Amino acid sequence: MRKNKQAPPDPLTAALRMLARRPYSIAEMRRALEKRCPQSAQVSAAIARLRELGYLDDRRFAEQYAYSLAQSRAFGPHRLRRELKAKLVNYREIEPAVKRVFQETPAQALLEQALAKKLRTLRLPLTRPRFHSLCQSLLRLGFNADDIIKAVRVRPELAPVAEDFEPADLESSGEEQDTEHS
DSSP, X not given: OXXXXXXXXXXXXXXXXXXXXXXXXXXHHHHHHHHHSTTOSOHHHHHHHHHHHTSOOHHHHHHHHHHHHHHHHOOOHHXXXXXXXXXXXXXXXXXXXXXXXXXXXXXXXXXXXXXXXXXXXXXXXXXXXXXXXXXXXXHHTTOOHHHHHHHHHTSTTTHHHHTTOOHHHHHTTTOOOOXXXX
């Protein structure tokens, strides 16, 4: 029985099919096309054509992706930066995209939204370990430790446990933090 060998897919056609499903950053698309069409020298030409047509644009992708994550998942600035880096967005486009997202919706408002959501599932009274867990989950969402402590201290139900808690207590617990501040 003969095996049916297919010709490698055309990179431009493959890219258009991929873009029909979801948006891609330029580097992410290049990586995916090189994986799908390993022998093809046409990958660079396909990327260039997609950019020329406006289907690939890291600035627009970064803004839309960051906005979507901030609004739907209440991610803070540090987490947005990590997510954009994971999507292989050009590093020059990351910071402007994050800034534009938080011009429209302040990070503090998203922090309050995330905190309110977490409080709906918390059992009160809050113990110190549960309080620490709450703060760690907000850190993982990408918010600054200082902002988290300020937000929980103004909540009457959290104030007794939050009073003797400092931002340094959160940062020294092993949770990785970006060095950039929003």
